[in-house]
Amino acid sequence: MAENKIMLGEDQIPTQWYNILADLPFSMPPVIHPGTGQPIGPEDLAPIFPMALIKQEVSTERYIDIPEEVQDVYKLWRPTPLYRARRWEKALDTPARIYYKWEGVSPPGSHKPNTAVAQAYYNKQEGVKRLTTETGAGQWGSALAFGCNLFGLECKVYMVRVSYHQKPYRRVLMETWGATVVPSPSEDTEFGRKLLAEDPDAPGSLGIAISEAVEDAVSHDDTKYSLGSVLNHVLLHQTITGQETKKQLEIAGDYPDILVGCIGGGSNFAGLFLPFAKDKLEGKTPSLRIICAEPEACPSLTRGPYAYDFGDTAMMTPLLKMYTLGHTFVPPPIHSGGLRYHGMAPIICALYHHKTIEAVALHQNAVFEAAVSFARAEGFVVAPETAHAVKVVMDEALKCKESGEAKVIVFNNSGHGHFDLGAYDAYLSGELKDYKYPEEKIKEALKELPKV
């Protein structure tokens, strides 16, 4: 049998991140200050982010150097393998050629450390002693705990309460790397105390946890805040995966017809597709399809309006123009905690608005059916979030079977599901629930959109 994995050497890790802002054929809507209604400036973000990241957030340089210290940490697990899914192709009896970028080999088990390590580094450089953040299912929190530990920063993670209790192992992973983890809402912030006073059993949400982490950061001099998705600089750092994938596909002599990824805040898939979107925007690959997979229970792109909204529940963040379900919307408890976010990365939203990329919404039973098909062929048990991408790939591969077309389908296998096997258990025992589009709740939440 031919090769399964296309590997690169450590000397082939890209030394620059790719910045799509240099190549967009349209201008991005400005980020708005909720108080003034005017575009924000760097000084507005300085209380929560270090200046190096604020500069990256607005930079239009096409390539940005990766600091040597960050490259050195990347070498702990990068370059990651690009797999040709030969066994799954055979199981699906498809002429399609399926590739996946396997980010599950990182110590925290996902793509998240690609940005966590960079963010920890820049904060350390600027004298920050402590970072705060939120986490849902725990992929992001564990990545930041990992990154902070390597650069000697303290790390405080506000973990959505329902996940804190459902996934204690993710908490232990963060603690093993030295982080402090509290369930959110917590007693450690004013906003958390207010919510607990209203409801001592409040299950929490990503939006609430972001509010707590931001409040903690602005109220401590030595502390800044770190976000694991959505923002431009986060997507920038993730382009390491797409650039590696491009090199690996060149070795394989292939170029994608279809790129697939799951989207919660959008960073893993953007990291994969942005270097290819460049080709499409330049007119080199007009037929390239870029498909975002989101949950039917939280369908920002496919059902939300393109509007200004807060990134968090307590309305502490600036306003971002994005496809949103409303900052007060609390999604149904699907197992893909990382996809339970009301908004979406502005870069992804703009590309979707301009029809460079497309999106589909999926129910979780269908998603797990695909993930089990994949696990039985390729071995790897993927995270529930990633399983959304797997489902779209399976559908496209089966269409190829119908049509006889040997399309090249590439997806970001963004993380393993070792901490999410409760979800597989629910699926295998027939107890997994499909939540239909929560129309009424979203209608209510959209009434709370800020006026801009």
Next chain:
Amino acid sequence: MAENKIMLGEDQIPTQWYNILADLPFSMPPVIHPGTGQPIGPEDLAPIFPMALIKQEVSTERYIDIPEEVQDVYKLWRPTPLYRARRWEKALDTPARIYYKWEGVSPPGSHKPNTAVAQAYYNKQEGVKRLTTETGAGQWGSALAFGCNLFGLECKVYMVRVSYHQKPYRRVLMETWGATVVPSPSEDTEFGRKLLAEDPDAPGSLGIAISEAVEDAVSHDDTKYSLGSVLNHVLLHQTITGQETKKQLEIAGDYPDILVGCIGGGSNFAGLFLPFAKDKLEGKTPSLRIICAEPEACPSLTRGPYAYDFGDTAMMTPLLKMYTLGHTFVPPPIHSGGLRYHGMAPIICALYHHKTIEAVALHQNAVFEAAVSFARAEGFVVAPETAHAVKVVMDEALKCKESGEAKVIVFNNSGHGHFDLGAYDAYLSGELKDYKYPEEKIKEALKELPKV
């Protein structure tokens, strides 16, 4: 910083296993039939193993070809990386050069599929429809579930009851790959029913689970049994790791002064050290130290007599000459389920008896302290079993710091601890118990040794 990982291409995966039986300067004690007191023949093993594996068990060919179908499956995750632990060396401030073979990248997360895949293949070749096995913490059971699934065999796993309830995710992993898992003792065998009648809450042990799996195999025509450690053919299959490591160290320009691994049944460490033991037995590397790490709570090599004993509790297996704590000994509930076995691989025992290798016994708090030190430097959170090796490496590296010697220390990082974070939680919260050498229980168990 220089390279962290030494990688090989898929075309550099060894195509043969290395068989130490060709190179031993002494003869191995025969395996004895408990009824006759005479050495067993192939026909005695035929009810539970396929003939290809029985032949490998007694073969004295130095190299045995790896079937192409098995090589193809290995390519799903092999060759595995050999890491230079640069960050940990720095954290320990040691002049030692520390390398680790990282087997946690396999889909089941350990070295176990190296033999599981081969065993599933040979059984499939001989028309077997179904395999049974035992598992403790679950590494072996999930590896066999993975292997059986790829070759279309049914798989039934008897999982030690206390682990079945403590580690439900391992069960789900096996089920995701299509296996059937029951807690042992179970209602599915005569021996299990007998034990449950005596004590409905019996926690089980590896020895009991082996008895049930063997009984199941001998009482079904289409079924055979599969063992994940101890036997010669299992160690043979694991030599893929040691052979890869040798090639990788050659690339790095190094040769080990010290090899370290944890031992439960002995297969992961034997897989690493046997290709190097060959050099030592040939007189090429007389100063090479090969150190086995075992738990103080179950110290077969360091405290057991070298004697004939059964491999299981119900006395269904042939008698093996090994360092043993007695087949009725039930070890204290340390978190390293894979090290809770009364006996040890006969090959390891013979090499220990002839002083080719050495052994140390460790308490679990010290072991986890080392594992956390490793995780904070290198990122990877290792299995509790593997952590025993990490502790010995740390001690040897700190001795190098004292002496100023730049020794080359290599260990088998045999698996990740993603399903064992409850143990890390216990350690980090100060609730981990050290069990001293269970002298009285072992004295009792040794009274039950069979007379040969």
